[in-house]
Amino acid sequence: MFEFRKADNDANIMEDIYRLRYKVYCDEWGFEEPEDHPHGIETDEYDNHSVHFAAFREDDGSLIGTVRLIQSSDLGLPMLKHCALDIDTSAFKDSIVGEISRLAISKELRRRGPDKALYDDGIRELEEENIPISVKERRKNENAIVLGLYRCLYKESLEKGITHWYAVMARGLYLLLKKISIIPRQIGPEVNYHGLRAPYLLDLVQIMDYLKEKNPCLYHHFKD
Template identity: 50%
Template structure:
């Protein structure tokens, strides 16, 4: 799937799941301040939804470090985080509650991005502006590749779950990135200020898949794991 990253599902009994929670702590507590460190004294960011979720990671091939993660929350006795924090004003009466899921806890290590670019520096010498801009572009490309690779994992999981509907709370930048490749999501309520400005979305996976196939058929085949004939 990627020259630089491996993407995989992490089971709850896999020791790697601790790396997921530690990365989330680093991103959500240390880097962004979205969560309070005192609420997670063991240095792991974990909540009541994790035991009802499927977890995915991005692993850097260079050093086998977990540098990205995302989760898909399935039906849980707690409902969904988005229902607690956002106003959902679309009709959901036609959706089987067991077919609802939420994509959340996307996290990518800033430290990885710094280290990746540091490998290109010349023994600490300051780079000219043109080189700095090039590095910024390379960082953004790496970020996007990680994000899209993680969402591709979720896409493939949803292919195995007929009738599933996906909740997401997204910042505008993430929404635009996904839209640019062909992932379209339907607004489900007003934008709120929660971990920054976020808007809720609720979309049937079939709709996501159909629209992706229409606007970006090659990427749709890639997401589905179908290799193009040569």
């Protein structure tokens, strides 16, 4: 149902990505102030130091999801500016670290009301029974988009020699990843940053070793 692509070299796709981010981060959730992002486009200083990925519907080619991988630069990584960490980051001086950021899924494919998870605290269990078929179908599609985008991030990281990811996540996204055996390590307390979020670290070697044991189907999907 979905196609995933690196988007950096296509100006039209990048504009669509910025507009989707505006809808999600400004219009729908209020994480960013609309007046700070004129013309319905949400962008920041890290975009020029990031690799961007996009998810499209196969039937009509419409953009329905995006994420970016921020690379090290003179700007640093945003998580280190907004979160207090419980680890010594100097331990990664010989590693290449990127930051996962600006995950945005079209409202059409996201869960709404009390079943929302990606941008909220995920108090409601993801495996909950007795939910409508329509909600289960949206959940399945949303999860497929998240996984497809993370697969793009993994492939890009292999090519660039990136060994670790930082990410600032809502509890709901953490639970979604944990459910499929991708278990980020929380490395600091929650902060109010685009909602209540906590900083996480993902060691790609450890993640893939754990996936190989616990979820071999997903492991081979990522490796193929």
